[in-house]
Amino acid sequence: MESSISQIKKDYLDKISRAKTLKELDDIFLALFGKNGEITLLPKEFSKLTPSEKQKIGPLFNAVKTELESAIEKRREEIREVGYAELTGEGLDLQPVEVKPRKGHLHPITQFEKEIIDLFDKLGFQQFDAPHVDTDEYNFELLNIPAEHPARDLWDTLYIDSKNSGIQPGKLLLRTHTSNAQIRAMRDIKTPLRMMSLGRCFRYEAVDARHNHTFEQFEIVYVDKRVSMTNLQYLSETFLKAIFGPEIKTRLRPKYFPFVEPGAGVEGECVFCKGKGCRICGGVGWLELAGAGMIHPTVLQNGGINPSEYSGIAWGFGPERLIMLKYGIADLREFLSGDLKFLEKF
Ligand code: PHE
Numbered sequence: 207m208e209s210s211i212s213q214i215k216k217d218y219l220d221k222i223s224r225a226k227t228l229k230e231l232d233d234i235f236l237a238l239f240g241k242n243g244e245i246t247l248l249p250k251e252f253s254k255l256t257p258s259e260k261q262k263i264g265p266l267f268n269a270v271k272t273e274l275e276s277a278i279e280k281r282r283e284e285i286r287e288v289g290y291a292e293l294t295g296e297g298l299d300l301q302p303v304e305v306k307p308r309k310g311h312l313h314p315i316t317q318f319e320k321e322i323i324d325l326f327d328k329l330g331f332q333q334f335d336a337p338h339v340d341t342d343e344y345n346f347e348l349l350n351i352p353a354e355h356p357a358r359d360l361w362d363t364l365y366i367d368s369k370n371s372g373i374q375p376g377k378l379l380l381r382t383h384t385s386n387a388q389i390r391a392m393r394d395i396k397t398p399l400r401m402m403s404l405g406r407c408f409r410y411e412a413v414d415a416r417h418n419h420t421f422e423q424f425e426i427v428y429v430d431k432r433v434s435m436t437n438l439q440y441l442s443e444t445f446l447k448a449i450f451g452p453e454i455k456t457r458l459r460p461k462y463f464p465f466v467e468p469g470a471g472v473e474g475e476c477v478f479c480k481g482k483g484c485r486i487c488g489g490v491g492w493l494e495l496a497g498a499g500m501i502h503p504t505v506l507q508n509g510g511i512n513p514s515e516y517s518g519i520a521w522g523f524g525p526e527r528l529i530m531l532k533y534g535i536a537d538l539r540e541f542l543s544g545d546l547k548f549l550e551k552f
Contacts, residue, residue, distance in 0.1 A: 207251060207263055214244050215270045222277045228285055235278055245271055314552040315422055315541060318529050319404050322424055325448050326402045329441075331426060334394075334401040336387035338408070339366060342377045344386045348508040349465040357464045362410040364419075380408035383522055384425035385465065388501075391427055392509025397516050398430040404525070415537040422525040429501065429511060429518030435468070438498055438519040442472045446495070449528055450477055457492065465520070466499025472521060477531050493531065496523040 218238060225231045238245045248267060255263060312320070323333060336344070342353070351357050361382035368378040387403035395401060403425040411417045428437060435458065443456040454474055461471040471494045476487035483489040498521035503513035511518075526538055533551075540548045 207255065207259070208266065211248070211263070211266055211270050214238075214248075215274065218244075218274055219277055222274070222281050225281055226285070228282060231278055231282055231285070238274055245274065311552070313541075313549065314529060315525055317552065318525055319422070319424070321448075322404065322445075322525070323402065325445070326426065329400070329444075331400040331402040331428075332395070334387055334391045334403045335405065336381070336384065336390055336403055338381055338406055340379060340381045340386045341373070342379060344389055345379055345381050345383070348389045348505070349385055350502050350504045350508075351464045355464070357462075360463075364408050364410050382409050383407050384423040385520070385522060387425055388427050388465070388505065388520060389509045392429065392506070392511055397511055399511075399518070400426075400428050400430075402426050413539065415539065418526075418538050418542065420542060421538070424523040424525050425520065427501070427518060427520045429506070429516050431516060433500075433517045433519055435470070435500060435519070438470065438472075438500075438521070441519075442496070442498070442521070445523075446472075446474050449532060450474065453480075455481070458498070459494075461497060461499075463497050463499060465502050465505045466497075467502045469497070469499035472496040472498050472523070474531075478534075495527060496521045498522070 218234065221234055222231070225234060237243055240246065252260060252263065311317075327333075345363075346358065346361075347353070363382050364380045365376055366378040366380065368375055371378065384403045384405060384407060387401070391399060391401045391403070405422065406420060407423050408420055409417075411419050413419060426441070428441070439456070439458055442458070446454050446456050454477065456475075457473050458470040459473055461469045463469040473492040473494050475481045476484060476491050476493050478484050478486045479491065481491040483491045487493050498519065501518035501520050506513040506516065506518060526541055529535065529541075530538065
């Protein structure tokens with residue numbers, strides 16, 4: 207018994223002195239003092255000893271136990287002080303490491319809208335903002351869409367509970383288009399007027415790859431003496447060529463909107479089939495990209511402009527639609543998904 211205690215002491219003091227990491231020391235500690243550790247198990251043998259042997263072995267055992275414990279503790283301190291690098295000779299590389307900051311960038315819609323703003327800024331259009339939460343008046347009534355008029359069905363509207371704001375129920379809504387900027391711009395800026403308004407719009411849509419409840423619009427209003435459909439055609443072409451390149455052809459087709467007369471759909475030649483007709487354009491070779499037209503005289507009047515003196519054009523483009531065509535994106539919902547895999551492509 208005496209010699210096995212001495213053997214344990216010798217072996218482990220040696221192991222402890224050679225340990226280089228705290229982990230190694232933990233393992234040694236367990237091998238000695240763990241549940242089945244060599245020191246832990248030793249006292250079980252004591253019953254076999256004679257009383258005089260016990261008298262000798264007891265203190266020896268205690269002394270070895272304490273010595274090993276303090277040797278481990280001492281070595282722990284050494285390792286902590288000196289550090290792993292010096293003990294192992296592996297040396298720490300303390301040169302500053304270049305940690306590249308993760309770079310963010312503007313959302314593709316924001317990037318695109320900045321380009322639009324730059325272009326129309328050069329053409330003399332000023333930016334104008336209108337509220338997302340607006341009244342029935344600006345979104346519909348003053349745009350020649352009276353209450354109960356069947357044309358309201360063109361916009362599936364989200365109404366706001368206005369009980370607590372003192373506004374008559376059904377009169378406060380999330381704007382369905384950026385056309386809610388039209389009357390405000392006419393009243394604020396006066397003539398001649400060239401304004402652009404970009405921002406979010408909301409509709410009570412059945413959401414799918416081509417429709418979302420939240421989307422962007424890009425509105426322009428141009429009012430001056432003798433403004434005509436020719437200006438609309440020219441601006442549409444200039445705009446679409448700036449986005450898709452000089453090859454793209456543009457046309458206007460008759461379309462009904464209550465606040466324009468005549469009304470038009472701005473169409474671009476399908477960028478996928480170059481006008482031949484494909485699945486995406488439904489075989490017609492053209493894609494409708496905006497609603498537009500000559501501003502209705504009633505709307506000009508509502509905006510404080512004399513329609514016998516001035517005329518105007520307006521349009522509303524969908525930026526998402528344009529980006530989808532430009533980059534071949536199939537699902538409109540990606541824009542608001544927050545999916546970094548999608549966003550990092552831009
Ligand atoms: N506001 C219309 C829409 O969202 C588009 C439009 C704008 C039509 C301006 C004509 C003139 O559907």
